[in-house]
Amino acid sequence: MTKHTFISEEKSTRLDKWLTNQTEWSRSLIQQWIQDGHVAVNGEPVKSNYKIQLNDEVVVVEPEVKELEVKAESLDLDIIYEDKDVLVVNKPRGMVVHPAPGHASGTLVNGLMAHCQDLSGINGVLRPGIVHRIDKDTSGLLMVAKNDLAHESLVEQLKNKTTKRRYEALVSGVIPHDKGTIDAPIGRDPEDRQRMTVTDMHAREAVTHFQVIERFANYTHVACELETGRTHQIRAHMKYIGYPIVGDPKYGSRKKHDFPINGQALHAEFLGFIHPRTGEEMLFHAPLPDDLKNCLNQAGRK
Template identity: 45%
Template sequence: MQSFKVTSKEANLRLDKFLALELEQVLSRSAVQRLIDEKKVTVGGKIQKASYKVQAGDFIEVEIPPRPVYEITAEKLPLKIYFEDEEVILLEKPAGMVSHPAVGHWTGTLVNALLYHFGLEKADEENFRLGLVHRLDKNTSGLLLVAKTMTAHSQLQKQLKDRTLKRRYQAISWGHLKGKKGLIDLPLGRSPADRKKVVVTKEHSRPAMTEYEVLESFSFSQLLQIALRTGRTHQIRAHLSHLGHPVFGDPEYGGRDKALGGIKGEYRQQAAWALELIERQALHAFYLSFVHPVTKEKLDFFSELPDDFQALLNYLRTLEK
């Protein structure tokens, strides 16, 4: 049972929307709706409809059924490994691969591949202790660090929190950002309109900071180097989209047809051809640095741009000649 007390700022929200915001890390809005329909939600001890407008001081209780435990099966999938020992493994996740199994993605993930690599046939979802130190979006490629022991995972998580574990990305964005360098310091939270996306908002949000540096500028785009001060879901994609310069090729955050519609004159056809070179967001985690949890040695790794990203970059460069 989970309980919530409505604040004055949250007053007059629909009950289903209020709970969807409060439980965004646990349940989808449709799942919240089902709990309300099944009378698993009470307001002041009484059953209310999803359309009920919550009031300041309302005490809301939600009975959330236990989530079923799924079995993760090993799969023989190719892995590009940069470093591995008894404590950690550093590898490159290709675009199109989900990092960790979840609803709708129980096979073909990085974790399925790692199980096979470690010689395990399968693992219980709850008891599987392979520790992804961080994650990358499905269609973001690049370096990803995995802890092989609980001690290593704890120490690397601390490095991530203390920002001593460094991650840098390269991205191609639409348009031209202001200045050669900049810091985007805007809070991010789930979009009320689409729970799969995040947006800049002050409501139910968390601080998010993204540093960028312009490496090259083209007629209708730029090559950026990006460093994260925080690690929010979709952070780079949401921040750049909010500024009106979405990541090139990103369909969820306005980086394909919507951005192309804003290109005028001679550059429109060139931009359309450029989009044909990449089917996903042009975002790659090219650099990762951390202190080894046992040896205490500082390790630095670089990853080359994937073929689709490099082909796009080469094309943009030829347009400038």
């Protein structure tokens, strides 16, 4: 177990919210730790709604994380391309990329381990071969490294912004201009640590280019190209400019939508990179899945 000590510099909000703002831990995780007795204020156990006072000493004893056992599972993966160095897969909406608490099986990594034994080990046992991720409820293309040479090369290309990643989405509202660039830094939302937001605090550079494909009465079909690859970047950026992605549970409208899609209407349609061994330019397309096509058809009828 790891012990963390914090001293409050002012009278503040309730304990669980205050700790969330001080750390990278989620509020739900902190609440669980408080309930389990892993958090004390001035040496005494407290509840999540305890109000922080000036000079309070908050001690968090972080429990050790149980190692997840990652098992190979035979899954029906849509492999677009594969050679001895790299693999490109079209991930379906609803599939988690790698195991995590609550998602120990059925992930892309579980399927990859059954499909091939030679995956890069740079990211450890939970994320073998994983160079970049897309969200559970986003579909589309991912590149996977099958050895460390390929992994290092692909990561360097991401870092140098030389990879090409284009998404298609259906957003709420009618975007008046044909194209644009959203250059706005993204960081954790202090009100919800599981969400990202445009902010100047503890933020990282984030740039998204977008282009209108088609306008409907109340919606817009757009293509978004990533210059950087921050967590939830397109989802947070489209919300920031007032055109949230249809069906997005974190960044979209709180009203229940009636589109035929489970998750955000977002698809990683195009992927390009330089092959780590041959130096050849590799370009891949994944057609829009049926659920997103159905959303576009429905938007056109509204």
